[in-house]
Amino acid sequence: xxxxxxxxxxxxxxxxxxxxxxxxxxxxxxxxxxxxxxxxxxxxxxxxxxxxxxxxxxxxxxxxxxxxxxxxxxxxxxxxxxxxxxxxxxxxxxxxxxxx
Numbered sequence: 001x002x003x004x005x006x007x008x009x010x011x012x013x014x015x016x017x018x019x020x021x022x023x024x025x026x027x028x029x030x031x032x033x034x035x036x037x038x039x040x041x042x043x044x045x046x047x048x049x050x051x052x053x054x055x056x057x058x059x060x061x062x063x064x065x066x067x068x069x070x071x072x073x074x075x076x077x078x079x080x081x082x083x084x085x086x087x088x089x090x091x092x093x094x095x096x097x098x099x100x
Contacts, residue, residue: 006082011080014074021073026066033061054082 037057 002089002093005092006085008087009088010078010082013084017077017081018070018074021077022066022070025069025073026062029065029069030058030062033065036059037061050078 014025034057038054040057060067
């Protein structure tokens with residue numbers, strides 16, 4: 001039962017943490033990328049063009065960033081979550097063992 005509980009907890013925690021981390025990372029990366037893209041675009045082209053280009057570039061960049069961020073985040077999160085879950089599971093197990 002402890003293993004099942006630990007698996008469940010680890011899964012949930014990892015999903016949540018991955019979502020959070022991916023959101024933050026993607027926002028950061030997208031802001032940065034959009035800034036750079038719009039600067040480049042505006043240097044290159046007229047204002048109208050630059051707006052369109054910067055929008056496109058920032059969309060692509062944020063897509064990419066989200067992908068990478070969620071990959072990284074979910075790896076990190078699942079590692080942390082399984083550590084946590086293992087800790088809690090062993091705590092619970094030893095408590096039960098003492099009671100028995």
